[in-house]
């Protein structure tokens with residue numbers, strides 16, 4: 001593929017998702033876009049780049065962008081944020097009026113393991129009345145998350161066996177999340193680069209292992225938008241390789257808690 005074609009596909013993906021593709025990622029285009037070339041009968045990546053210049057190629061542009069997202073996820077990924085959430089929720093609930101339904105957003109939820117992990121913690125804490133929303137740019141992973149059907153490999157990664165027994169049912173060689181847990185979570189397509197005001201305020205936001213794909217100005221913009229949706233005493237969880245440092249002054253690290261952030265003005269419940 002020529003450099004101009006690479007640059008134009010990279011620019012399209014960046015504008016649509018924030019994901020930065022540097023020239024060393026050219027191999028990714030070869031492997032990830034091959035099925036699209038085949039399906040659409042397009043001869044080469046250069047021909048694809050040309051096709052994408054047509055404004056009528058919107059579905060193709062979407063498919064290309066989605067193919068270049070990385071959807072790696074697992075249940076209770078990295079452990080610590082979920083341990084923190086387990087300690088945080090009772091404190092948060094004690095500060096809310098009786099009957100408050102905690103609102104938790106798994107932004108960039110991929111296939112849903114993060115949102116379902118949160119639902120399992122809420123169940124342990126006997127918090128049945130909660131709102132958990134999982135969102136992702138990719139239509140395909142949102143559909144998979146909604147389905148709640150996981151392979152043996154996926155449930156073996158990070159999911160304690162007692163949770164597998166309690167919250168999953170075997171189905172055609174896979175594992176289906178039990179209906180009561182699925183009822184606690186809603187999944188929808190949403191681009192982190194967009195406007196989130198309509199989602200309302202959250203007590204807790206997970207936005208993990210996605211900012212790593214963005215450039216610093218985009219990270220800052222997304223973090224500010226997330227901060228705007230967070231309750232003043234709410235908490236934001238980022239991935240282990242992510243930070244707010246130098247990107248926004250609206251959020252601050254919770255001391256001694258890696259990957260845990262709070263609105264800069266207050267962090268009473270989080271620490």
Ligand SMILES: C[S@@+](CC[C@H](N)C(=O)[O-])C[C@H]1O[C@@H](n2cnc3c(N)ncnc32)[C@H](O)[C@@H]1O
Pocket residue numbers: 016017018019069070071072073074077107108109110111114135136137138141190191192193207208209210239
């Ligand atoms: C590596 S997964 C992280 C999943 C989960 N948060 C975790 O930590 O296990 C990154 C996800 O971010 C999504 N993503 C990438 N760019 C996005 C954007 N602009 N808006 C929403 N989601 C995006 C991808 O589709 C992918 O599913």
